[in-house]
Amino acid sequence: MIKKIINIFSRPVVLNYTLPLVMIYLVIGTIAQKYIGLFEATKIYFSSPVLWIGFLPLPGLPILLGLIFINLVFKLVFKSPWTIKNSGIIITHIGVMLLLLGGVFTALLSEEGYIDLAQGDKKSYVSDYHIRQLVVLDNEDREIFAINHNEIKAEDVVHLDELNLELKIQEHCQNCKIEKRLEGDDTHKGMAQFMRLDRVKLDHENEKNMAGVTFLIKGSDNDGTYLTLENVPKLPEITVDGDKYRFALRRQHRQLPFTVELLNFKKEMYPGTNLAKSYSSRVRIIDKDMTWESLISMNEPLRYKGYTLYQSSFIQTPQGDMTVLAVVKNAGRAFPYISGLALSFGILIHLFVRRQKGKKMSHA
Numbered sequence: 001m002i003k004k005i006i007n008i009f010s011r012p013v014v015l016n017y018t019l020p021l022v023m024i025y026l027v028i029g030t031i032a033q034k035y036i037g038l039f040e041a042t043k044i045y046f047s048s049p050v051l052w053i054g055f056l057p058l059p060g061l062p063i064l065l066g067l068i069f070i071n072l073v074f075k076l077v078f079k080s081p082w083t084i085k086n087s088g089i090i091i092t093h094i095g096v097m098l099l100l101l102g103g104v105f106t107a108l109l110s111e112e113g114y115i116d117l118a119q120g121d122k123k124s125y126v127s128d129y130h131i132r133q134l135v136v137l138d139n140e141d142r143e144i145f146a147i148n149h150n151e152i153k154a155e156d157v158v159h160l161d162e163l164n165l166e167l168k169i170q171e172h173c174q175n176c177k178i179e180k181r182l183e184g185d186d187t188h189k190g191m192a193q194f195m196r197l198d199r200v201k202l203d204h205e206n207e208k209n210m211a212g213v214t215f216l217i218k219g220s221d222n223d224g225t226y227l228t229l230e231n232v233p234k235l236p237e238i239t240v241d242g243d244k245y246r247f248a249l250r251r252q253h254r255q256l257p258f259t260v261e262l263l264n265f266k267k268e269m270y271p272g273t274n275l276a277k278s279y280s281s282r283v284r285i286i287d288k289d290m291t292w293e294s295l296i297s298m299n300e301p302l303r304y305k306g307y308t309l310y311q312s313s314f315i316q317t318p319q320g321d322m323t324v325l326a327v328v329k330n331a332g333r334a335f336p337y338i339s340g341l342a343l344s345f346g347i348l349i350h351l352f353v354r355r356q357k358g359k360k361m362s363h364a
Helices: 002-010 012-036 038-047 061-079 087-109 335-363
Strands: 050-053 056-059 111-117 122-137 143-148 157-160 165-173 176-180 195-199 212-218 224-229 237-240 243-269 276-287 290-297 302-304 307-317 320-329
Touching (some): 012 038, 012 061, 038 061, 061 087, 143 243, 195 212, 195 224, 212 243, 224 243, 243 320, 276 302, 276 307
Antiparallel strands (some): 111 122, 111 320, 122 143, 122 243, 157 165, 165 212, 176 195, 212 224, 237 243, 276 290, 307 320
């Protein structure tokens, strides 16, 4: 049985079947980005372990890449002759395996998000680009409860055991259109008195969608129906046993092992236009007792503790410009460099061995 498994996974036929499928997925996924957006196309064609074609399940890209990696390992360990003559091919083989392994690390462990800062602001967390959460905040803005917005739907009941509250979801949408509420009564509080939510088609760019939720609260001092939207400054507020709590719909927050403070933001405009030519942010990194300053510009990111901070964009507000820094944590960032060196070294060794062999044959 062991010999059969080794023979199956070390045969080139595994690569011959999987590699064309990988190329087809890459082409279809790239074309799909135009019609369903980058986020949805990546999730369906590149990240999902199973690709559904109607009711037919096909192995997703991660499974195909895993099969290619296993095929290369079995071929290298059990079928390749470990000789000096074959050393260049073995090193090249290892380089390809490292490239695939880096792709797996990147797919499973990488994180992306952003930090938006006005001058003087400090933040020690990253906001996710895509994941929205319905969160409950206390008086000190501490998060005491959070649920993924995509995991709830209308008529769901959510229990907040920490506060002995019950939430019944009434309206829920990933991209909302605001309509005037005509049937409001005394049970509707805040914005819910005047507006209701309707679903609209999702935008291809997920960042442009405006999520919203309307919910009925039971168990507080001021029960009723409340409404909250993404990025709304006025949050629904309730009181439980004399303590105030607010409900926010926002991007998921992930803590950083350090704090970023914006000292100054500069932008240079094209002459005679309102278009920005370049922009940069001078920031202070605060890590426990250590502080230091750095300049982040469009072509000069900041790397620290496995995170890379890029100058992504800026937001114009009545109070002034806010910088937007893209934050990426990529566990597989070093693998392409190591793989490239291994491939180059392997090819050079292979050419050198063949040249030496050619010299010996000519002398003979």
